[in-house]
Amino acid sequence: MRTRAPTGATEAPETAGLGPHASTGLDVDRVADVGAQAVTAVQAQGPAALEVAHAHGLRERKKQATRGELSRAALRLAMERGLDNVLVEDIAAAADVSPRTFNNYFTTKYEAICALGAERASQIGDTLRRRPAGEGLWQALTAAVVAHYETGQFCDPAAMASLKMMLTSPQLRGEHQRIVTTMREALAAAIAERMAAAGVDSAGVDLGLRAEVLAAAVTATAQVAVRRWFAATPATALRPLLEDALAHLQAALRAPETTVPPTTDGSAT
Amino acid sequence: MRTRAPTGATEAPETAGLGPHASTGLDVDRVADVGAQAVTAVQAQGPAALEVAHAHGLRERKKQATRGELSRAALRLAMERGLDNVLVEDIAAAADVSPRTFNNYFTTKYEAICALGAERASQIGDTLRRRPAGEGLWQALTAAVVAHYETGQFCDPAAMASLKMMLTSPQLRGEHQRIVTTMREALAAAIAERMAAAGVDSAGVDLGLRAEVLAAAVTATAQVAVRRWFAATPATALRPLLEDALAHLQAALRAPETTVPPTTDGSAT
DNA sequence: CGCAAAATTGCGTGGCACGCAACCAGAGGT
DNA sequence: ACCTCTGGTTGCGTGCCACGCAATTTTGCG
Incomplete structure (x- = not known):
């Protein structure tokens, strides 16, 4: 056999045959026993x-x-x-x-190595849901992301090395991407719920799309922070980097039209 | 031999020996390179x-x-x-x-398949640089992203299938991630230049970080649009999806604090 | 023109993903 | 409690792949 897709081309069936492949779903009993x-x-x-x-x-x-x-x-x-x-x-x-x-x-084997991380990534949605209802979305989002990365093993050196491995090894890149995708989806679902609960007044907006975009932006920003954290020559704490990066995300889009050349005054739109 | 790292453990040398590995210079894998x-x-x-x-x-x-x-x-x-x-x-x-x-x-072979896409991804920085100086950053960014995806072969069915393949096949996921990373870095560099050229007045802001965060957010948003486009049951044009998603990104962060529950007023600091 | 650097190629090796077919252990009926 | 049957485990075999090593050809330069 080649690599996947026994005879056909699409790769659909996958979980057929003998192996316990797809299992049943998402029972999380003993896998995340670290946190x-x-x-x-x-x-x-x-x-x-x-x-x-x-x-x-x-x-x-x-x-x-x-x-x-x-x-x-x-x-x-x-x-x-x-x-x-x-x-x-x-x-x-x-x-x-x-x-x-x-x-x-x-x-x-790379899939096996990253399985725990993927498991954990899917929990960030609940982390957001656990934020008090009184919090604004942005505030809750920041808190949830910080909590997610701090409750994890991102403090002890062992997990730090694990993260480093995932960020450096080319083979693990694909699996890491999978983790990020999981995180983004879980976050998007929780964001959509929170938006709906808060009653977004804007009439025709696509709630799902907005939630997905926001989740993608936040997740990507968090990755930027993590990458900077792990590349920092004098090892530093992750939390301020996260908060800083998220603040920059907010600021970057709040005042975007300030950037015009000094000579020309043409203010587009 | 195992997979990488011939004898040592760190994976540093890489481009040694005989192969024409390193080519001209910028195909290095650098994950930790922050800017x-x-x-x-x-x-x-x-x-x-x-x-x-x-x-x-x-x-x-x-x-x-x-x-x-x-x-x-x-x-x-x-x-x-x-x-x-x-x-x-x-x-x-x-x-x-x-x-x-x-x-x-x-x-x-997956690396070979995605090499062209990676090549192209690195050009999005120039695409942004080519936008007129009078444009605001956000407007230029949107235009650049749209242009990037439209000048590519994202219209003809062949490239559409290629994208679909990259998004579906697990083996190509890692390489696709590499493409996205390249795009994000190229975009961040161009954004930083444009910000510097416009003279960001805010005193102590980390320009590099802000550019990186913005680039990450925009790139992630574009990916959301692409994923929705390719998942759309009646095939639709990519451009409106991109513009829509980017508009949502802007909107989502412009008015984030509107989301509070109607019943409770408790504002938790 | 000849030499050194660099790229191509053939060969061999260790490793991996997975089909196939036995085998074995829970689960459920009587 | 017994038997069966569904489904997980294991051993074996196969095709493919990444890459070290060394011989060979190609290219650039004096």
Whole structure:
């Protein structure tokens, strides 16, 4: 076989056959055990019923357990010996499964390494939803982004190295993009809800589009801050960089027409 | 060998050995490069003229020729028979070189497929620079983005399929991210110039950061528009989507504090 | 014209993604 | 509790790929 798409061309079926590929959905039990704050958030929603509803019981649990085990082992090994010095064989061994089983869960080792990050990225929507209703959208957005990056492991050096790895390795770039996409979508959904709840008065505006655009802008800005943070020669705190960058985003579009050449006075429109 | 990093661990040397890897100069992968500081460093060394003089030799021309040939062949074949039904062997054959030579120019076939797009992405800075000086920054930015996507082959169905491929295939995601990064950096540089030329009066603002943030926001917004365009069930024109999305970006940050719940008035600092 | 630098090529190796077909373990019916 | 059946695991095999190494050809320069 080539790489994907067994015979056809489109790549649709994917989850067919034998592997436990698509699993069931999004049960987040033990994967994000690093951040205690996240647990609080999850419990606030009352997702215990979700797991019960899934109720395929032991079978499903074991599946997610090994998935998490593989993902965690992949990240750990990659950090310990370097990305290029870890084989899928090693990861599988660390998770006590066959190398073949590894590929039943992840197509590439890079996907396994980034699985935890993707999981976490999907939670930023709830982080925004948890902001007090009295806050303005922008304020809540800034707070949510800061909280997302601070509750994560962005403080301890281990996670810092993990981020660095994702930003430097070409192979991880695609997976990192996937994480960012997840974050953007989750954020867009939460923004749309908040906009709707606040009752956007403007008549014909496309709420979905606006939310998506805003989420994209905020996410991209956060990435700029993260990139600057990790490139800073004297290591500095991430939070002020984030707040600074987000403030610049707001400012850059608030007064955009100030930029005209001094000689000409032609004020367009 | 593993994947990268032959023996060491850091991945620094990269362009050593035999292959014509580094080409002229700017195909470096630099993820952490935050703006123009790197350029300053390079110019501080002095021998930039050497490279320029060297670039016009017959040797360099042939190199770029075969590189373009490979890239073009890769894209064409991928479009014709589908991404998974083309081997590096096929691409090399189409470019009349050895399969081994292919890997002297590109590490993966996906990189070859996206090389043209990356090339083009770096030109958006000049597109912005070409806007009349009388235009406001925002107006020029919108016009530049629209022009960039319209002068490209984003109208003819062939390029549309190419874009679709880049957005759907997981393997191309990483390369697409690279293109977006290139576009963002090129745009940020041009924005910074335009800001400086207009004389940003605000005293202590970090021009580089603001330009970078703005470029990131605009680029991300353009991606939102492109994604919506290509997902539109009745095929529609890209231009209005782009303009609409960019207008939403501006609007979303102009009046962000309008969103407060009607019942509660508690303003949480 | 001849030499050195640089690019191309052939060959070989280690690794990976995944189809296929056995095998084995939960889940559900009687 | 027994049996079956659905579905996850594993071993094996295959095709493809990235790239080191070394020999060969091409190009630029004195």
